[in-house]
Amino acid sequence: MSDFAQFTRAQMAQHCAADIPEGWYVNLGIGIPTAVADHVPLDREVIFHSENGVLGMGPAPAKDAIEPWLINAGKQYVTLRDGGSICHHADSFAMIRGGHLDLCVLGAFQVADNGDIANWATSENDTAPAVGGAMDLAAGAKRLWVIMDHTTKSGEAKLVSTCSYPLTAMACVKRVYTNLATLDVTERGFVVRAMAPGLTLENLQARTEAKLHLSA
Amino acid sequence: MSDFAQFTRAQMAQHCAADIPEGWYVNLGIGIPTAVADHVPLDREVIFHSENGVLGMGPAPAKDAIEPWLINAGKQYVTLRDGGSICHHADSFAMIRGGHLDLCVLGAFQVADNGDIANWATSENDTAPAVGGAMDLAAGAKRLWVIMDHTTKSGEAKLVSTCSYPLTAMACVKRVYTNLATLDVTERGFVVRAMAPGLTLENLQARTEAKLHLSA
Amino acid sequence: MIDKIVQTMADAMAGIEDGATVLLAGFGSVGQPNQLIDGLIEQGAKDLTVAANNAGSGHVGLARLIELGRVRKIVCSFPRSSDPVAFETAYRAGTIELEIVPQGTIAERIRAAGAGVPQFFTATGVGTKMAVGKEHREIDGRMYIREDALYGDVGLVEAWEADRWGNLTYKLAGRNFNPIVAMASKLTIVQTQHVRPLGDIHPDHVHTPGIFVNRVLHIPYGDPGSF
Amino acid sequence: MIDKIVQTMADAMAGIEDGATVLLAGFGSVGQPNQLIDGLIEQGAKDLTVAANNAGSGHVGLARLIELGRVRKIVCSFPRSSDPVAFETAYRAGTIELEIVPQGTIAERIRAAGAGVPQFFTATGVGTKMAVGKEHREIDGRMYIREDALYGDVGLVEAWEADRWGNLTYKLAGRNFNPIVAMASKLTIVQTQHVRPLGDIHPDHVHTPGIFVNRVLHIPYGDPGSF
Numbered sequence A, B: 001m002s003d004f005a006q007f008t009r010a011q012m013a014q015h016c017a018a019d020i021p022e023g024w025y026v027n028l029g030i031g032i033p034t035a036v037a038d039h040v041p042l043d044r045e046v047i048f049h050s051e052n053g054v055l056g057m058g059p060a061p062a063k064d065a066i067e068p069w070l071i072n073a074g075k076q077y078v079t080l081r082d083g084g085s086i087c088h089h090a091d092s093f094a095m096i097r098g099g100h101l102d103l104c105v106l107g108a109f110q111v112a113d114n115g116d117i118a119n120w121a122t123s124e125n126d127t128a129p130a131v132g133g134a135m136d137l138a139a140g141a142k143r144l145w146v147i148m149d150h151t152t153k154s155g156e157a158k159l160v161s162t163c164s165y166p167l168t169a170m171a172c173v174k175r176v177y178t179n180l181a182t183l184d185v186t187e188r189g190f191v192v193r194a195m196a197p198g199l200t201l202e203n204l205q206a207r208t209e210a211k212l213h214l215s216a
Numbered sequence C, D: 001m002i003d004k005i006v007q008t009m010a011d012a013m014a015g016i017e018d019g020a021t022v023l024l025a026g027f028g029s030v031g032q033p034n035q036l037i038d039g040l041i042e043q044g045a046k047d048l049t050v051a052a053n054n055a056g057s058g059h060v061g062l063a064r065l066i067e068l069g070r071v072r073k074i075v076c077s078f079p080r081s082s083d084p085v086a087f088e089t090a091y092r093a094g095t096i097e098l099e100i101v102p103q104g105t106i107a108e109r110i111r112a113a114g115a116g117v118p119q120f121f122t123a124t125g126v127g128t129k130m131a132v133g134k135e136h137r138e139i140d141g142r143m144y145i146r147e148d149a150l151y152g153d154v155g156l157v158e159a160w161e162a163d164r165w166g167n168l169t170y171k172l173a174g175r176n177f178n179p180i181v182a183m184a185s186k187l188t189i190v191q192t193q194h195v196r197p198l199g200d201i202h203p204d205h206v207h208t209p210g211i212f213v214n215r216v217l218h219i220p221y222g223d224p225g226s227f
Helices: A009-018 A032-039 A089-097 A134-140 A201-206 B009-018 B032-039 B089-097 B134-140 B201-206 C009-013 C034-043 C062-067 C085-092 C103-115 C178-184 D009-013 D034-043 D062-067 D085-093 D103-115 D178-184
Strands: A025-028 A047-050 A054-057 A080-086 A103-106 A110-112 A144-147 A173-177 A181-186 A189-195 A212-214 B025-028 B047-050 B054-057 B080-086 B103-106 B110-112 B144-147 B173-177 B181-186 B189-195 B212-214 C021-024 C048-051 C071-076 C097-100 C119-122 C136-139 C142-148 C152-162 C185-195 C215-218 D021-024 D048-051 D071-076 D097-100 D119-122 D136-139 D142-148 D152-162 D185-195 D215-218
Touching: A009 A032, A009 A144, A009 A173, A025 A032, A032 A103, A032 A144, A047 A089, A054 A089, A089 A134, A089 C103, A089 D103, A089 D178, A103 A134, A134 D103, A189 A201, A201 A212, B009 B032, B009 B144, B009 B173, B025 B032, B032 B103, B032 B144, B047 B089, B054 B089, B089 B134, B089 C103, B089 C178, B089 D103, B103 B134, B134 C103, B189 B201, B201 B212, C009 C034, C009 C185, C009 C215, C021 C178, C034 C062, C034 C152, C034 C185, C048 C062, C062 C071, C062 C085, C103 C119, C103 C142, C103 C178, C152 C178, C152 C215, C178 C185, D009 D034, D009 D185, D009 D215, D021 D178, D034 D062, D034 D152, D034 D185, D048 D062, D062 D071, D062 D085, D103 D119, D103 D142, D103 D178, D152 D178, D152 D215, D178 D185
Parallel strands: A025 A047, A025 A103, A103 A144, A144 A173, A189 A212, B025 B047, B025 B103, B103 B144, B144 B173, B189 B212, C021 C048, C021 C152, C048 C071, C071 C097, C152 C185, C185 C215, D021 D048, D021 D152, D048 D071, D071 D097, D152 D185, D185 D215
Antiparallel strands: A047 A054, A054 A080, A173 A181, A181 A189, B047 B054, B054 B080, B173 B181, B181 B189, C119 C142, C119 D119, C136 C142, D119 D142, D136 D142
16 A cells, blocks of 8 residues: 555545535535535535535534534534525425435445445344435435545455445445545446556556446 | 295305304315305404415405405405414415315305215316316315305205216215205215204205205 | 526526426416516427416416417416416317316425425325326225326526525415425526525525526516406 | 413323324424423323434433333434434334334425325335335336325424414524424424514414414523534
């Protein structure tokens, strides 16, 4: 691993943020995805949505300026930009299920090269599974991007030909940002858009269970 | 017809109004039903609903105090009482379909003694049928009462054993107020609650195709 | 900077295609996007399917669109509003198709389209002509029929206030079908009486969030007329 | 005079029966009817089915109700909120049944119950464990599963403002599940921070009209705590 520089978590979030155009309605999942918002400059207006009916979130509040009635789906305190609005849970998920979100960014355990995503349970018989809004977001948003480490801590591939963990949704991931590469999910499978500096396709493939392609 | 005094339209509306307890949520159809509201004293709080998302209507406005943005489903100008509120059409019909209205009062062409109602079309092949919200109201309200003349102008019975006109909804009418009588729809069929002064049950039955019963 | 406010009717109407399904909000003349309907007449799209509560009155607006032969099919609950001469003439001549839908069912079908619900069951219409040919299902001892989402390619909406993100409020009975038409349409075009600076509309008071809105045209016409 | 405002917690909770299905609004501790949940604990009803987004935290509120063995079944999207020790203990012991439902599906199922829609189709969960055993249907080339309305015998709601007709407003993210829980429940019980004179809440700003509300209890507890 010493012959190349992995992308940091901040860089992964930056890569994703750079690809979000002004005017998109975007839901960011818990974890690294939430950090994407920090890398979208305020003058590029992107409208961030949270499942609990909050639309138009701004930067995190200063500690002495917390509004206790304003949290996101991760139960963190948030702010609203001018132009923000509130709706109830059914209307909020109507936005999601009705295909009104341009983008959802989630973390994942595994992504398959047909776009399947597994991000909510690590075994078929988790004692008390917890899904939250992930299935609605994955199935409902116009496009789903994933930010995750390229492999597990023990080195197992997370970009796979078939997910072994329980699915969150089928055939919906369009792009994956990892600490090693950015990849599109296409009809051919994973197509590499960018790699960490110094990394070769062979090295990347060695850390990827699914077959990788270069863009034509 | 000279041996008894028919109920006037105002009396029919009064009879209905007298049976509405405080606190009910009530939708009044076009025609005589609309007049029911005039006979509910303001200090007996009954909350009137209109299909176009208006809840808590008060008396008709004075001509010089019309609010042009406030109409009912009959497209008449209305007022809102303190405590009134507005919602959109889907939420308004959620109130109806979801069984939240205590009462709907409609006019009708025919009512059958099993509670079927026909009030929207007078033949099976009306050129351009128009149903509005009648089917939603009849099927959705907790109880449906009908106000109508006892017979057609040409003397045909409107209280029948089977509706010959196209149905609005099945088995939902609970009470009928006519110019000759007030009747409950029960498991036995029509049960007479009140008759116009001087009218005999024989006379009433002669004007009614369905079998009439007296309350036990 | 997001700015959904357009300056001309031509910009508002750009891209509406022949054969489109157009959802028209409004109930009576209150909250009805009359100027946008005139804009659609001017724009020229034809072979339209129009869903609205009524089928037009007199010779203006939707009635005019029908008289011009631009409406292939109308989906509505009450085509017998005041003076529906244009619709009735076309209907008798067999040049327009009519799909009659109970008012609550049309509202729920539009809401379902906006909410990503392709089919649902309702008791409205069971045992009536409306149920003929429809899927029936008994659920917990009561009979229901299946109804399908009603999607709009284009939605025409009238708002009381709007901002540049497309957040809307409505005034009193002007709300009616407007919020659900905005939800259900791929291209939601709004005429608004008032344009507000971003942030002027309180977040708790927004009726239609801008996510459901594509274009806003400022048309301060005042109170609705009679109907 | 209609007056839905009750004076005591006992009056608010009167009549909740063993075996009832209770819908709990709230998301995190914001807009969560904490005092009403305490009232339910005090009231004593058992063998409850509880639907809520989470399954309780620590040893208070819903977690306490579970620890007391009063919850037969929980319907929720995310039983792994912070410190779900009470739920997990009961779940491992096999003394509580869990129905896990995607968050948007639980919201739409509650809304459907309020709107008189007994069944609907959604794409959420297709191809996952959630779809096992459910009715599938392909509609316009996409696969959907059927979901059923989730009715409440009792709904517990937290409002920001209420009047004696039961009209409610919510503050910011305090809205969440509250309006749909109010719609879907036969007996909707509200705790409100503020009681307003009738007419004080503008008709355009009412979030939950009183038709969906049965009882209101004034509990001015201030800001929500941490969660």
